[in-house]
Amino acid sequence: MRHWEAFWCIVLKDMRTYYLKPPNLSWGILFPVAWTGMFFIRSQTPVDIRMILPGVMAMSILFGTTSMLAVTVTFERKGRSFERLLLSPVPLRLLMLAKTGGAIFFGIVNACIPVLIASFLIDISGIGWAALAGSVALIAVSSTFLGLFIAVSVSEVFEAQTFSNFFRFPMVFLCGLFSPWPHCRLRSSRSVICFPSHTVRISCTMRSTVRAACRCG
Amino acid sequence: MAIEVSGLRKYFGRLRAVENVEFSVGEGEIFGFLGPNGAGKTTTINMLTGLARPDSGRIRYFGRDYTADIKQAQHLMGIVPDESNLYPELTGRENLKFCAALYGMPGREREQRSSRLLETFGLTEAAERKFATYSRGMKRKLTIAAGIIHRPGILFLDEPTSGIDVASARQIRSLLSGLNRRGTTIFLTTHYIEEAERLCARIAFIVAGRIVRVGTLDELMSSLEAGHVVELLTSAGTDQLAAELSGEFAGVRAETVEPGRTRLYCRKRLDLAPLFGFFERRGIEVSEARLVRPSLEDVFVRVTGLEIAKMDNGGHRGRRG
Numbered sequence: 001m002r003h004w005e006a007f008w009c010i011v012l013k014d015m016r017t018y019y020l021k022p023p024n025l026s027w028g029i030l031f032p033v034a035w036t037g038m039f040f041i042r043s044q045t046p047v048d049i050r051m052i053l054p055g056v057m058a059m060s061i062l063f064g065t066t067s068m069l070a071v072t073v074t075f076e077r078k079g080r081s082f083e084r085l086l087l088s089p090v091p092l093r094l095l096m097l098a099k100t101g102g103a104i105f106f107g108i109v110n111a112c113i114p115v116l117i118a119s120f121l122i123d124i125s126g127i128g129w130a131a132l133a134g135s136v137a138l139i140a141v142s143s144t145f146l147g148l149f150i151a152v153s154v155s156e157v158f159e160a161q162t163f164s165n166f167f168r169f170p171m172v173f174l175c176g177l178f179s180p181w182p183h184c185r186l187r188s189s190r191s192v193i194c195f196p197s198h199t200v201r202i203s204c205t206m207r208s209t210v211r212a213a214c215r216c217g
Numbered sequence: 218m219a220i221e222v223s224g225l226r227k228y229f230g231r232l233r234a235v236e237n238v239e240f241s242v243g244e245g246e247i248f249g250f251l252g253p254n255g256a257g258k259t260t261t262i263n264m265l266t267g268l269a270r271p272d273s274g275r276i277r278y279f280g281r282d283y284t285a286d287i288k289q290a291q292h293l294m295g296i297v298p299d300e301s302n303l304y305p306e307l308t309g310r311e312n313l314k315f316c317a318a319l320y321g322m323p324g325r326e327r328e329q330r331s332s333r334l335l336e337t338f339g340l341t342e343a344a345e346r347k348f349a350t351y352s353r354g355m356k357r358k359l360t361i362a363a364g365i366i367h368r369p370g371i372l373f374l375d376e377p378t379s380g381i382d383v384a385s386a387r388q389i390r391s392l393l394s395g396l397n398r399r400g401t402t403i404f405l406t407t408h409y410i411e412e413a414e415r416l417c418a419r420i421a422f423i424v425a426g427r428i429v430r431v432g433t434l435d436e437l438m439s440s441l442e443a444g445h446v447v448e449l450l451t452s453a454g455t456d457q458l459a460a461e462l463s464g465e466f467a468g469v470r471a472e473t474v475e476p477g478r479t480r481l482y483c484r485k486r487l488d489l490a491p492l493f494g495f496f497e498r499r500g501i502e503v504s505e506a507r508l509v510r511p512s513l514e515d516v517f518v519r520v521t522g523l524e525i526a527k528m529d530n531g532g533h534r535g536r537r538g
Contacts, residue, residue, distance in 0.1 A: 013307070
């Protein structure tokens, strides 16, 4: 019980302290917003937005969570405040859960931005919200752990961002967001950004598909 | 015993960091851990606090063996690193409350304890300011306050007064003495020998990863070859007089430092009455006689210098810096 109190304090402190840090602001918030705007403006019809939305959401989460970890872990390791956490009696697993928990939450919040923007442009009533929430959580968890792997491998925040881009950008290209390359998409089907974005896509079209099936039936 | 360490050993690859480190620290004691740069002080502290895992050896706190899981002992200790490592974005009060939360302190107690410590350390006025805006001395004080927020039985302090002004350093030393009087065991590493001399009851010297001397100040001082040194200020004093002194008193070596100032070196305590008689017979007036004690710095230089020379002769090179 005492440790859970420490857990919440770490999560809340990270949220308060790091959510609006410059690297996080640029890569984690502004970047996904810019991408979302770019794709939505480019789209000609509401159907296009619905098709693009899962990919943009997945990307927002990926960039948000990996940037967040780069800040919370790398910043603290550099300033040696991470040592303070390691020297506290909080179990190591709970400590890492607290550090990643904030990033997962941040990723989920990031995923809401494209949905919010899309809600002004298209009818989003066909989305299966439960399935979408599950898929978003799945992407947030998997990309947070990718971010953690990167954050513990480097010592500077800029190194973490650069190293993250070695993973993030190839994933964006491989998943076929820009061009529908069937071979690449097939090979990247197991990547952090692709497989969950498929599930997001399914959940985004779930109700309309079910409705269409009912009508046909 | 608050801390008992035996056979502690740590290698980084083929580089020896510490080897067979052994010492014990009594409850309520201030124990100094001194050594030149790269001697293994930080590695030892890291192993004692759980930041590094020893290759072998035992670590016991208050009689219980925690070697396999130091995490279980972390609630017993407060750690103040050589660099202040609190959160620059949080205020002084928020930092203390956060540190208290890490040790599972309930909300109300966190608030009370933080306020009390801010007051004790003279930081109440700066409590709502961000840590990043604090001066170096204030940062140091708040870091110490954060180290004792959960009332630990043992406090590890790494260079507590390094790089801060004299007034702040004095205040910190006085706060540490106060903490110790209330029963906190303090494990102190410092480069300031004078500080160790003032604060510590016992001191260990570590050189090249090995403990070379442990003892009270008196024990360490008496370990110097020089033994007792008595300095006399006299109305006259020559090399001839020094030679006569050496001849008359067995086990005493006299040396004229300058005319009228003579130093007597002896292994045992010197009886002053026959000495004054010696000068009286020669019509020489003695205006002052004082015991010249070797400083801890003399002992430190002698011990560490000797040991380094021994190690180099022994071919123990390639140790970790």
